Amino acid sequence: MWCYEVVTITQLFDLGGDATSMLFNVIWMVVFFVFILFFNQRMQIITYQRNVEKAVDRLQAMSDKSREDIFKVVKPFNAENADIRASVNNYLEFFTIEPVSLDPFGVLGRLEHILDVRRERSMLFVSQVAPKADKHQKANIEDVIEAATAVNYIYKVIRHYLLLGKKTKSLMIFVQLDMQLPMIMKQAEAYYTAQRTFAAAKPIGDGLGPLVAAKFMVGSPKEAIAEEVVYSQVDVLGRKAYVLKAEGPGGVVGKPGEAVKQLIEKLGGKVNRVIMIDAGLKLEGENTGEVVDGVGAAIGDPGPEKFKIEDACVKYKIPLDAIICKMSLEDALTTMKKEVVESSETVYERVKQAIKERTKEGDTVIVAGIGNTMAVGQ
Amino acid sequence: MTIRFPTRASTSDQPKSNGKPRPPKYAMLSVAFAIGAIVLFLLASLIDSVQDYSMYILIIGAALLVASWGIYFFVGKPSSKKALPDERENVITVIGCKGCDKREERAFETGDFMFKELGPCAKCSGVSFIKAIYLIPTKKE
Secondary structure, eight states, X not given: OHHHHHHHHHHHHTOOOOHXXXXXXXXXXXXXXXXXXXXXXXXXXXXXXXXXXXXXXXXXXXXXXXXXXXHHHHGGGSOTTOOOHHHHHHXXXXXXXXXXXXXXXXXXXXXXXXXXXXXXXXXXXXXXXXTTOOHHHHHHHHHHHHHHHHHHHHHHHHHHHHHHHHHHTOHHHHHHHHHHHHHHHHHHHHHHXXXXXXXXXXXXXXGHHHHHHHHHXXXXXXXXXXXXXXXXXXXXXXXXXXXXEEOOSSSOOOOHHXXXXXXXXXXXXXXXEEEEEEEEEOOTTSOTTOEEEEESOOOOSSSHXXXXXXXHHHHTTOOXXXXXXXXXXXXXXXXXXXXXXHHHHHHHHHHHHHHHHHSOTTXXXXXXXXXXXXXXXX | OOEESOOSOOOOOSOOOOSOOOOOHHXXXXXXXXXXXXXXXXXHHHOGGGGGGHXXXXXXXXXXXXXXXXXXXXXXXXXXXXXXXXXXXXXXXXXEESSSOOEEEEEOOTTOOBTOEEEEOSSSSSEEEEEEEEEEOOSOO
């Protein structure tokens, strides 16, 4: 009876095989449809989850290594037998709450205040864990901790979404994470590599602005103007140029916006041009070290410094030029590449050309070199 | 493909991993099962003397294939093959002189910074200083 039925079905579908192959065909089709209907999404989740787990694993390795590197960097400047492990682990979780922007009035003032308090806390922490370090070494340690904090934060956020995705079994969480992972990993690796550069106190790509400014300033007397910013008055092609940069060689950016504002006020607004030099993010396909001109405040701060420059320039109707050297985030955060050093000469010449073409002899110009001045003196 | 145990991301703050890939034992097992399944399928199809047992061979092959997928999807976890970014860098310090065209290159040393004065120049009476510090990219980069 059974055989009879099988033969009938075989004939019906014209499969042309024996009972065994028929049985296998039926099993195969059942398994296939069960798989497609019931396990389809589950298999997709597993595939995406594996990619995210791989990334989290790598991020954890980076976070652990950067944490260990802090101890190594701090150890020579530490008080004897002091156990800083707990305090460093605790500080890596340090957070900053942005001011409320529902009422935007005065938001930049509030943001600046929060950033000042954050910086003050950061400096205090470094003084506690590395009391034997000098001013520049403390600035470098601060940068090392900042980079480790960034890596740790990225690791924790990605791990959070991984665990959330597992908990909710949400395909969408994994798909979104997986799609963004290449960019996130690139950013994390940039911070991770940056930390090693900071620890060794090597110049970074972002130091291009201070490097060009230092070329103008070298050999001239320097004066402090704002927090961690110095300036020199130099003669450039018969023009009076006030050139400013963060005070090196420690890894600081200072408050260049405040410095430009104070200089403009000090000169009674009689400034004919402000020229800003900074590193700018390149687009894929563009070359590192490409120098381009533009207008506006070339500074990548969260807002307060940029606002001060724009505000002072608008108040006295001062034209604002920008010259940027293009580089990737990784180039900006890691050891300065040869192309960037070579471009600094191009930028230096470009600034002189801008001064020559856009101002007259006897005019007053402000040249601001923006960026982290690690391992760039003046 | 490299897979490893355990599957869960750690929630501990204590350093565990040193970034080195762990032995891919589960990956090897999964690949071995898959190869075994393929070999059995080929045996069942091509060797006439085992035709009588082809159904059993196919069932064993299918079981091996399922076990291989099961290990791949449920037991192991992929470990990143890519090592952490290399710590070694070829950083050059260029020394120049304010008085002459002297140019020297040496490896970067801790404490070097651009425009740092290094004392009198060996060639003239000028002051030698660090002119530039830069990274020489590796061939891979």
